Amino acid sequence: MHVRRAISAAVLAVLLAACAATPGRSVEPAPQGVRPPPDIFEARVFTSAANPKESLPYRLAKPADWNAAKKHPLLVFLHGAGERGADNKAQLAWGKAWLEKAVKEHGAVVVAPQCPGSARWVEVDWGAKAHDMPKDPSVPMRLLFELLPTIEKELSIDPARRYVAGLSMGGFGTWDALCRRPEYFAAGVPICGGADEKQAEKIAKVPVWTFHGDKDGVVLTVRSRNMVEALKKAGGTPKYTEYPGVDHFSWNKAFAEPELLKWLFEQKRAEK
Numbered sequence: 428m429h430v431r432r433a434i435s436a437a438v439l440a441v442l443l444a445a446c447a448a449t450p451g452r453s454v455e456p457a458p459q460g461v462r463p464p465p466d467i468f469e470a471r472v473f474t475s476a477a478n479p480k481e482s483l484p485y486r487l488a489k490p491a492d493w494n495a496a497k498k499h500p501l502l503v504f505l506h507g508a509g510e511r512g513a514d515n516k517a518q519l520a521w522g523k524a525w526l527e528k529a530v531k532e533h534g535a536v537v538v539a540p541q542c543p544g545s546a547r548w549v550e551v552d553w554g555a556k557a558h559d560m561p562k563d564p565s566v567p568m569r570l571l572f573e574l575l576p577t578i579e580k581e582l583s584i585d586p587a588r589r590y591v592a593g594l595s596m597g598g599f600g601t602w603d604a605l606c607r608r609p610e611y612f613a614a615g616v617p618i619c620g621g622a623d624e625k626q627a628e629k630i631a632k633v634p635v636w637t638f639h640g641d642k643d644g645v646v647l648t649v650r651s652r653n654m655v656e657a658l659k660k661a662g663g664t665p666k667y668t669e670y671p672g673v674d675h676f677s678w679n680k681a682f683a684e685p686e687l688l689k690w691l692f693e694q695k696r697a698e699k
Contacts, residue, residue, distance in 0.1 A: 483570040484515035485540040498585035505593030505600040548600025560623035592616035594678040614694035621650030627657035636666040638681040640673030
């Protein structure tokens with residue numbers, strides 16, 4: 428036992444000495460008082476004017492050089508089921524770096540609402556092979572639609588450059604938002620979601636780039652395939668990327684697509 432302890436102590440001493448002698452390595456403690464970069468996402472809560480008992484937490488980010496005299500693009504981000512709640516933080520668990528890039532490199536205003544744990548962006552079965560779009564939007568989606576005019580008035584949004592993106596439950600929400608407001612959004616990025624194919628004609632002219640993994644066991648890959656085919660039949664030209672061997676977490680690859688943000692912010696609604 429004493430021999431084993433002596434050997435362990437000797438090994439540890441050698442490792443520590445090696446670390447100290449290696450260029451770029453140090454056993455010195457990290458400097459105190461180092462602060463992480465500030466979070467550009469401000470926490471807010473929207474309360475419905477029609478019903479003060481209804482509210483929607485959201486995070487808001489705007490470019491550092493925001494100017495009221497300039498029109499800015501708007502990106503709405505809809506999170507997945509696992510990020511539901513009321514902490515006003517979890518909705519940025521996935522895609523935060525991608526959204527920060529949208530703000531810093533493309534001058535976007537980003538709105539990321541949080542859906543309550545008991546609700547969905549669109550009240551449908553995510554595991555089904557198809558669904559009919561409900562007549563009315565879900566409560567969180569309705570509150571989002573109520574919130575957006577306030578954001579536009581406050582932050583000088585370009586009406587030709589409003590976008591929506593979302594993953595999983597938020598992928599369903601992205602399709603739903605596009606179908607309910609086809610005249611509002613200039614483009615959409617639904618990731619591993621699904622839609623009512625019968626609504627395709629409404630959004631055939633809206634640019635869409637959708638993503639899915641071909642091994643998705645949570646939301647069937649056929650949901651994206653079918654909607655893409657429905658859009659094509661309606662005269663649309665959607666972009667579709669399907670990742671071989673990828674499961675439900677296809678958003679990791681989607682957010683890493685080097686051309687995605689560039690493509691998104693190039694889309695503009697035609698002036699009427």
